[in-house]
Amino acid sequence: ETGVTQTPRHLVMGMTNKKSLKCEQHLGHNAMYWYKQSAKKPLELMFVYNFKEQTENNSVPSRFSPECPNSSHLFLHLHTLQPEDSALYLCASSQEIAASNYGYTFGSGTRLTVV
Amino acid sequence: AQTVTQSQPEMSVQEAETVTLSCTYDTSENNYYLFWYKQPPSRQMILVIRQEAYKQQNATENRFSVNFQKAAKSFSLKISDSQLGDTAMYFCAHNYGQNFVFGPGTRLSVLP
Numbered sequence: 001e002t003g004v005t006q007t008p009r010h011l012v013m014g015m016t017n018k019k020s021l022k023c024e025q026h027l028g029h030n031a032m033y034w035y036k037q038s039a040k041k042p043l044e045l046m047f048v049y050n051f052k053e054q055t056e057n058n059s060v061p062s063r064f065s066p067e068c069p070n071s072s073h074l075f076l077h078l079h080t081l082q083p084e085d086s087a088l089y090l091c092a093s094s095q096e097i098a099a100s101n102y103g104y105t106f107g108s109g110t111r112l113t114v115v
Numbered sequence: 116a117q118t119v120t121q122s123q124p125e126m127s128v129q130e131a132e133t134v135t136l137s138c139t140y141d142t143s144e145n146n147y148y149l150f151w152y153k154q155p156p157s158r159q160m161i162l163v164i165r166q167e168a169y170k171q172q173n174a175t176e177n178r179f180s181v182n183f184q185k186a187a188k189s190f191s192l193k194i195s196d197s198q199l200g201d202t203a204m205y206f207c208a209h210n211y212g213q214n215f216v217f218g219p220g221t222r223l224s225v226l227p
Contacts, residue, residue: 042119043206043217056214088158101148101167101210106160 003027006091006107014115015081021110023074023091031097032074033104034066037088049074050097081114088112117142117211119218127224128197135182136192136221138207144168148210149183149190154220155203163205166190197225 004025013019023032034046048056049068063085065077074091088111092104119140128134140149151163166174166183173181178198182191194201202225207218 040219042219043215045214048214090158090160092160103148103150103152103162103165104160104215105162106152108157108159111158 003105004091004093004107006089006110008110009108010111010113012113012115013078013081015083017081018077018079020078021076021089021091021112023076023107025072025091025093025105025107027093027105029093029095029105030071031094032068032071033092033094034074034076035090035092037090037109039087043090047076048097055097078112081112083114086112086114117209117216119207119209119216121205121207121218121221123221124219125222125224127226128194129226130197130199132197133193133195134197134223136194136205136207136223138190138192138218140188140190140207140209140216140218142188142209142211142216144211149181150208150210150215151179151181151190151192152206152208152217153201153203154206155200160206164192194223199225199227201225 007022031050036044045058046060047066052068067075088109090109091107147168149166152160153163164176178195180193204220206220208215
């Protein structure tokens with residue numbers, strides 16, 4: 001049990017499809033994050049949620065749409081993606097945003113391939 | 116700009132030997148924290164060790180220790196008695212506001 005669970009583990013989708021990534025944490029954390037990990041590039045922060053409210057959108061294209069219905073669940077809705085969006089999408093959580101100095105707990109990611 | 120540099124894309128070490136992974140960073144903050152994360156083939160990022168910048172004493176966590184040189188903005192990770200399970204990508208990071216800045220990673224292979 002990692003504490004942060006991401007589903008699906010792998011996803012292949014066409015450019016016209018609509019799909020969603022799911023992240024769930026059972027740690028009682030209040031802040032959740034989406035990161036994109038591409039080959040040979042540093043991890044890129046996409047979105048930050050604190051107490052269900054989005055506090056940061058790191059200039060992410062609108063074809064990525066996050067949703068945080070409660071502090072335990074985070075979704076990333078995908079539509080009309082491009083092949084360059086293929087990457088590992090990691091979810092993370094922390095007790096609260098100000099506690100980032102204690103590090104995050106990460107999930108195992110969703111490997112997304114856009115064809 | 117907040118940046119983290121890891122100059123060694125790949126490294127290898129024999130089992131039971133010691134290896135040091137390099138990391139340098141650039142920050143305008145005075146109080147910050149530094150981290151090393153491990154990402155094994157299972158893909159989950161795992162926190163290995165954490166250092167508070169205002170503490171001069173280097174952090175140690177079992178076989179993992181750091182050499183923190185604040186003036187030089189250097190934060191290297193030493194792995195002693197390397198084990199096969201240490202094979203992974205290693206990322207250096209520091210916190211910046213409500214975010215982390217990550218380095219590009221070093222792929223470490225522990226050889227039997």
